[in-house]
Amino acid sequence: MVVTGPGVIEQLPAVIAELDLPERGLLVCDAVTRKVAGDRVLAYLEETGHPVAVIEIDGASMEELARVEAAAEGCGFLAGVGGGRPVDLAKQAGYHLDLPFISVPTAASHDGFASARASIRAAGQKTSMEARPPIAVVADTTIIASAPRRLLAAGIGDIVSNQTAVLDWQLGRDRGEEYSAYAAALSEMTARLVEENSGLVAEGGEEGVRLVVKALISSGVAMSIAGSSRPASGGEHKFSHWLDANASSPALHGEQCGVGSIVTMQLHGGDWERIRDTLAAAGAPISAEQLGFGDDIVLQALCEAKTIRPQRYTILDRESPEKIEQAARETGVVS
Ligand SMILES: [Zn+2]
Numbered sequence: 001m002v003v004t005g006p007g008v009i010e011q012l013p014a015v016i017a018e019l020d021l022p023e024r025g026l027l028v029c030d031a032v033t034r035k036v037a038g039d040r041v042l043a044y045l046e047e048t049g050h051p052v053a054v055i056e057i058d059g060a061s062m063e064e065l066a067r068v069e070a071a072a073e074g075c076g077f078l079a080g081v082g083g084g085r086p087v088d089l090a091k092q093a094g095y096h097l098d099l100p101f102i103s104v105p106t107a108a109s110h111d112g113f114a115s116a117r118a119s120i121r122a123a124g125q126k127t128s129m130e131a132r133p134p135i136a137v138v139a140d141t142t143i144i145a146s147a148p149r150r151l152l153a154a155g156i157g158d159i160v161s162n163q164t165a166v167l168d169w170q171l172g173r174d175r176g177e178e179y180s181a182y183a184a185a186l187s188e189m190t191a192r193l194v195e196e197n198s199g200l201v202a203e204g205g206e207e208g209v210r211l212v213v214k215a216l217i218s219s220g221v222a223m224s225i226a227g228s229s230r231p232a233s234g235g236e237h238k239f240s241h242w243l244d245a246n247a248s249s250p251a252l253h254g255e256q257c258g259v260g261s262i263v264t265m266q267l268h269g270g271d272w273e274r275i276r277d278t279l280a281a282a283g284a285p286i287s288a289e290q291l292g293f294g295d296d297i298v299l300q301a302l303c304e305a306k307t308i309r310p311q312r313y314t315i316l317d318r319e320s321p322e323k324i325e326q327a328a329r330e331t332g333v334v335s
Contacts, residue, residue, distance in 0.1 A: 022076020114220030157258025
């Protein structure tokens with residue numbers, strides 16, 4: 001179930017009633033998202049007779065996951081309130097404990113709030129784990145529109161990169177990998193809709209935010225149809241994962257994926273300028289420098305992206321380092 005629009009956070013008790021969830025739930029938030037939305041969620045639920053426990057987490061690590069799972073003892077559902085980490089922990093705990101999980105995003109910075117994968121730090125490394133997809137997404141666009149603009153711009157980067165993810169998936173399909181034309185079409189259309197409305201989206205108003213939220217949810221649906229993250233995660237995501245694992249201070253996931261997508265679209269022979277212009281209009285980075293990196297580390301990340309998830313074949317696995325570097329220069333990602 002997806003409920004989105006201004007002020008819909010008030011509808012959370014109605015959503016819980018409609019889904020016929022057990023009374024008692026655990027709210028997972030962090031210090032920021034508790035202020036932004038968590039306390040209100042708590043008040044709405046208590047008013048409607050739901051005894052709710054709250055846990056404030058600090059980062060998404062295996063230790064914090066264990067704490068959330070212990071706190072969920074005796075609860076019938078979990079609600080993750082946040083941009084990333086509280087949602088990741090709630091969905092992973094829900095998966096382990098076999099409890100339904102409601103996603104209450106406070107920012108639209110990536111498609112994780114609607115997906116079945118969680119990103120959790122294990123042994124010092126950000127690790128993507130199989131998790132539980134949300135039984136409901138309650139995305140209040142008034143709350144999301146008041147989040148820092150940088151987060152929305154990053155979400156747009158995560159969406160536009162769907163196009164190169166699909167092209168990379170087609171390379172995999174040609175090598176015998178399972179492929180879903182339906183999931184691919186949905187993922188691509190999602191990116192196209194955001195590009196066609198880049199002006200509206202760039203304004204960051206409620207309507208633009210709603211479009212981005214729907215796009216991120218649609219990406220999650222495309223991944224569910226495919227049964228993997230393939231429709232929304234190609235070479236540009238491997239580039240981002242490499243930076244997360246190796247750079248001292250990585251940029252945001254969607255920012256890195258957007259820049260990676262400019263380069264991989266050029267390698268695919270597609271309209272990379274349109275991706276660059278959509279990102280620029282949204283105020284998202286379009287170069288190594290704007291990501292806060294030197295050219296050398298970005299070139300290294302592009303060339304070594306193939307070492308990340310090597311079973312996932314992409315254009316960065318196929319092309320030579322010389323060709324990749326040439327694409328990075330031609331697109332202005334490095335100078
Ligand atoms: Zn992503």
